[in-house]
Amino acid sequence: MTTTPTASFTPRPAEPLPHQLLAALAQHRIATTSQLRDMLRPNAARQTISTPLNRLQHEELVDYTVLPQSNRTRAWYLTIEGARLTRDFPALRGRPPHPINSTTAASLKTPHTLTVVRTHLAFAADAQRLGHEHGPWDWTPEISHPLGEGQRLVADAVMHYTVTTGEHQRKLRAFIEVDRTTMSSERLAVKLIEYARLFHYEAQPVGRRKPASTGPVWLRWYPVFPRVLFVLTGATRARLDHRIRDLQAMVAQHPLVAALAREVRLAAAVLEDIENHDPATPPWVPLTGGEPRTWADL
Incomplete structure (x- = not known):
């Protein structure tokens, strides 16, 4: 294109x-x-x-x-x-x-808000260095989506990012979850269940005996379900690595999250590693396992 x-x-x-x-x-x-x-x-x-x-x-x-x-x-x-x-x-x-x-x-x-802005700036600096596109208006904090039964998922941000390679562009989107180690590791991992519920949630039309499916609700806003990226900071490396392993365990053990992982790219990284911009050590750990890589190459 x-x-x-x-x-x-x-x-x-x-x-x-x-x-x-x-x-x-x-x-x-x-x-x-x-x-x-x-x-x-x-x-x-x-x-x-x-x-x-x-x-x-x-x-x-x-x-x-x-x-x-x-x-x-x-x-x-x-x-x-x-x-x-x-x-x-x-x-x-x-x-x-x-x-x-x-x-x-x-x-x-x-x-928390300043850490979310700090995360945005890390992606923006990386985009500038690589010749990609990601500016101030491509990062929308506190995005809320319904999960049914009066419940909602609130993402810390939705990111729009354009990877430019020569004359070709690839437009990517990601839900961003910023973790400052202020909640338990279990509560952080449960956030994956909320994303899995959003992925599968279909609102039913009102007033029909046999409601016809209108498709997943997220299609109202996204042509493809965004990647889900966890950004961790605020603790020792050992503790942050443990939290990433807990996220991987949730993917492996929860059937709804496992189904999400088969369709959506899920990964986690340490904020300081993203800010480091070292191409020799890509920071993103896939939650389905495997070697670290850049988030665009998940």
Whole structure:
């Protein structure tokens, strides 16, 4: 399939930087000054980002919380007015606003949210290095899908990523689960059951005696069921390796998850290994077993 040339990771300058900052915070919820710079202006000086952020704060469109033990690092988020303003931005159309009401509320969300942004930036840096496409709007946090019986699966993010090889492109999607080792290994592995339920779940039309199947619900949003990638951090290597083995055990032992694994690529990696970008040591461990590889080659 012939394609247009690969786009740069840096957003096009058509939108003013303050608008891009507002859109990025609407998309990613919370981000530090350095993360916003890496996302939007990776080669710019820090003041390029901090100056418009301070102006937006003066206009009461954004605010920040100071991270503990971080040399006063600021984590920025939209105010209620900022969320209202960004609701109709083209890049965010259809995304519900997520304003944060106070610095206290922000501080409760910050550790996990910033780790999710850090994960996005690792994929984005890898894409830039390899000549692939993955930018700020190709990462959508907190995606929710129904599982039936009033239950829902909430993925930490859905990633869109385009692998470019010469004139050919391959579009990939992945559900991303970021684990900071704050829950038990068993609870983490149970997340695989939720994805297996989503893969098989078919909503039934209302008002028919013999409801006809309309196909899996996920077909409403995806042409192919996204890969499921677990990103682990926050513990020793031995403990993280143990958690990956628990995920593999869930694939081997649970019949619904095993059925998912026959159709969908499942893998896990340590966040620091993804950030390392070492082509000699691919970081992704397939949950069905086998040698580590890149996530695109699962």
